[in-house]
Amino acid sequence: MARYARVKGSIALITLTNPPVNALSAAVRRGIVESVSRALKDEQVKAVVFCGENEKFCGGADIKEFSGSMSGPPLVPMIHSIEAGEKLMVAAIEGVALGGGLELALGCHYRRHVSAQEALQLGIVDQVAEGSAVQAAMELALSVIGQPLNPRRLSLRAPVWAPDVDGVCDTALAQVKQRSRGAMAPVACVQAVRAAAMLPYSKGMERERQLMDTLFRSGQARAMQYAFFAQRNAGKWSLPNGAQWNNTRARDVQRAGVIGLGTMGRGITVCLVKAGISVVAIETDAKQLESGKKAVTAMLQRDAKRRGVSPPLHLLTFTLSFHQLRDVDLVIEAVFEDMNLKKRVFSDLCKVLRANTLICTNTSGLSVDELAAVTDRQPLVVGMHFFAPAHVMKLLEVVSGSRSSPEAVATAMALGKRIEKVCVAVGNCSGFVGNRMLKLYLDQSVYMLEEGATPEQVDQALEEFGFAMGIFKVSDLSGLDVGWRVRKASGLIGPDVDPVKPSRWRLGRRYCPLPDMLCQQGRFGQKTGRGWYLYDSPGSKEAKSDPEIQTFLKDYRHKYGIIPRRITSQEVIERCAFSLANEGFRILEDRIAASPEDIDVIYLFGYGWPRHRGGPMFYAAQVGLSVVLEKLEHYHRVHPDVPSLEPSRLLRRLVAEGSPPIQQWKSHIKNLRSHL
Numbered sequence: 086m087a088r089y090a091r092v093k094g095s096i097a098l099i100t101l102t103n104p105p106v107n108a109l110s111a112a113v114r115r116g117i118v119e120s121v122s123r124a125l126k127d128e129q130v131k132a133v134v135f136c137g138e139n140e141k142f143c144g145g146a147d148i149k150e151f152s153g154s155m156s157g158p159p160l161v162p163m164i165h166s167i168e169a170g171e172k173l174m175v176a177a178i179e180g181v182a183l184g185g186g187l188e189l190a191l192g193c194h195y196r197r198h199v200s201a202q203e204a205l206q207l208g209i210v211d212q213v214a215e216g217s218a219v220q221a222a223m224e225l226a227l228s229v230i231g232q233p234l235n236p237r238r239l240s241l242r243a244p245v246w247a248p249d250v251d252g253v254c255d256t257a258l259a260q261v262k263q264r265s266r267g268a269m270a271p272v273a274c275v276q277a278v279r280a281a282a283m284l285p286y287s288k289g290m291e292r293e294r295q296l297m298d299t300l301f302r303s304g305q306a307r308a309m310q311y312a313f314f315a316q317r318n319a320g321k322w323s324l325p326n327g328a329q330w331n332n333t334r335a336r337d338v339q340r341a342g343v344i345g346l347g348t349m350g351r352g353i354t355v356c357l358v359k360a361g362i363s364v365v366a367i368e369t370d371a372k373q374l375e376s377g378k379k380a381v382t383a384m385l386q387r388d389a390k391r392r393g394v395s396p397p398l399h400l401l402t403f404t405l406s407f408h409q410l411r412d413v414d415l416v417i418e419a420v421f422e423d424m425n426l427k428k429r430v431f432s433d434l435c436k437v438l439r440a441n442t443l444i445c446t447n448t449s450g451l452s453v454d455e456l457a458a459v460t461d462r463q464p465l466v467v468g469m470h471f472f473a474p475a476h477v478m479k480l481l482e483v484v485s486g487s488r489s490s491p492e493a494v495a496t497a498m499a500l501g502k503r504i505e506k507v508c509v510a511v512g513n514c515s516g517f518v519g520n521r522m523l524k525l526y527l528d529q530s531v532y533m534l535e536e537g538a539t540p541e542q543v544d545q546a547l548e549e550f551g552f553a554m555g556i557f558k559v560s561d562l563s564g565l566d567v568g569w570r571v572r573k574a575s576g577l578i579g580p581d582v583d584p585v586k587p588s589r590w591r592l593g594r595r596y597c598p599l600p601d602m603l604c605q606q607g608r609f610g611q612k613t614g615r616g617w618y619l620y621d622s623p624g625s626k627e628a629k630s631d632p633e634i635q636t637f638l639k640d641y642r643h644k645y646g647i648i649p650r651r652i653t654s655q656e657v658i659e660r661c662a663f664s665l666a667n668e669g670f671r672i673l674e675d676r677i678a679a680s681p682e683d684i685d686v687i688y689l690f691g692y693g694w695p696r697h698r699g700g701p702m703f704y705a706a707q708v709g710l711s712v713v714l715e716k717l718e719h720y721h722r723v724h725p726d727v728p729s730l731e732p733s734r735l736l737r738r739l740v741a742e743g744s745p746p747i748q749q750w751k752s753h754i755k756n757l758r759s760h761l
């Protein structure tokens with residue numbers, strides 16, 4: 086929709102009205118075409134000013150329309166007719182001008198922008214105005230009415246010839262190809278820029294149209310559109326008891342406590358303080374406190390310097406005393422991942438906190454219910470699972486325990502949003518959503534090493550699929566000792582394990598002792614300079630193949646009588662991606678996640694899943710659920726000692742029901758038992 090008004094006698098003001106971001110839906114495009122035609126016909130009108138309702142110019146094409154057949158006037162011819170119009174066209178840009186919104190602005194003969202000094206420098210806008218952009222645009226229009234329009238039409242400008250334009254584009258293309266990890270759109274963008282720089286306008290437009298057509302028809306476009314809405318829907322959380330984002334009030338959090346100043350506690354403290362929340366940061370040891378204080382202060386100073394502001398150090402209190410926590414609204418415990426230690430901390434907290442203070446745990450997989458049980462306030466206990474490094478990673482899993490109150494969940498979700506995280510509400514189970522799935526993905530990766538693959542082969546297949554880093558590089562980065570400790574605590578590694586030939590069968594299923602054996606050799610990953618890869622020195626980041634690992638794997642297979650076989654990239658992807666999705670289906674059955682979109686958002690923002698592949702659940706849907714089922718059945722037949730490869734009930738049910746689109750899966754699991 087577009088509203089038409091004549092103002093100041095000679096100006097037609099066309100306001101895009103499609104809240105919340107005035108996206109260019111079919112109705113808006115129709116409204117623009119009709120309004121422009123009206124303005125061109127009206128002899129009193131000398132200039133047209135375009136603006137967006139609620140001080141948002143335009144968020145671009147309406148992404149919701151991309152999944153159906155497009156109707157209404159097409160965007161590019163509409164912009165061309167504005168640009169070719171015989172009357173002066175001015176864009177009054179406020180808020181956003183993205184994608185098609187920017188194209189619309191560029192189709193006008195004059196633009197302004199309220200806050201983009203950079204756009205001014207780039208020549209995208211002509212003037213930056215304080216106050217109302219619409220008023221400024223109208224004044225500008227009145228001052229230039231009657232001047233020739235041809236010099237203002239971008240389509241009449243000569244291409245930007247530079248002697249080395251081809252070389253510059255080649256270099257950019259090579260860089261983008263390397264960085265985009267298989268994503269088509271960034272590569273097409275460079276190709277379109279090359280066309281714009283080297284071809285006459287009409288030919289450049291034709292090339293852009295071809296590139297756009299290819300992208301539009303691609304599965305990658307579907308995946309990206311899905312990811313866009315999945316991310317926004319994750320904030321609209323709901324619990325099986327009916328509580329949800331729009332019927333539950335979050336508490337205001339002004340002061341928070343952070344317990345433990347290790348890597349996670351430091352990152353969490355930085356996030357909170359940057360959002361303007363006062364933090365009391367606690368350590369039990371003076372030396373640790375001092376080093377935590379130095380690290381947090383340095384991080385905040387670096388960040389403030391980058392943004393040209395002063396660091397909010399006045400919001401910080403570092404102390405060894407729990408008593409300083411008596412006035413905080415919420416505490417985030419970030420101590421070592423040890424149930425007994427966490428329980429002790431929780432009991433101690435209850436002695437000093439106000440009765441209504443929320444207690445959150447940054448556990449990556451321990452039971453929130455078990456922790457809550459030692460407190461005097463079970464409804465006020467929730468999980469806030471941050472991802473390392475906490476001040477950088479966008480994901481936050483908010484874990485609702487069986488007795489967590491809706492208000493506590495709402496408060497953690499609101500706090501997460503305030504500190505600029507992508508928050509997903511999940512239920513309580515071992516590993517929650519992300520790490521519960523990750524375990525099976527890791528299992529498959531190490532099984533493939535036993536069967537004949539190398540860490541390099543597995544990682545290469547995953548990186549070609551689009552992951553930023555292969556699983557073995559990730560393990561080296563996060564430290565192999567972390568999982569080792571968890572396996573010890575869970576009883577998988579005990580005194581009865583043969584140190585020379587450790588069993589490959591534990592707790593009734595296949596077990597791969599390779600990661601434990603690496604840890605026994607002190608190979609903890611980057612931190613020790615050796616893990617699945619070799620590093621120049623402890624702490625360095627560049628992973629190099631390690632001949633010792635190749636020999637170690639050969640000896641291992643020999644010791645266990647395993648005949649190595651060639652493992653293809655396809656097998657790597659199928660076993661990793663379909664194991665993830667299969668566990669995702671179980672998680673949906675168990676109601677630990679409310680929707681497949683939530684699972685995908687967790688993998689996109691917490692585990693480096695490539696955005697152009699939507700997420701593991703979307704990928705399974707895109708490959709075809711019957712194909713996924715068939716493959717899992719095959720791998721389970723070949724590996725009957727890996728029960729997790731058995732296809733989940735939900736997957737079977739969905740296939741039996743004709744593989745409905747992913748948006749309909751929720752209704753197929755409605756009647757399953759709830760754990761949330």
Ligand SMILES: CC/C=C/CC(=O)SCCNC(=O)CCNC(=O)[C@H](O)C(C)(C)COP(=O)(O)OP(=O)(O)OC[C@H]1O[C@@H](n2cnc3c(N)ncnc32)[C@H](O)[C@@H]1OP(=O)(O)O
Binds near residue numbers: 183186
């Ligand atoms: C066919 C020709 C193609 C032309 C090229 C294009 O134009 S492609 C589209 C290019 N535009 C974009 O990619 C913009 C995407 N949107 C954003 O980046 C952000 O939403 C924003 C505009 C910067 C606003 O961010 P903010 O954080 O303020 O709000 P939200 O992201 O939460 O969005 C608010 C609601 O608006 C919906 N929405 C946003 N953009 C679009 C869009 N282009 N089409 C349709 N819907 C859009 C978003 O889904 C939110 O909806 P809720 O229902 O409130 O969740």
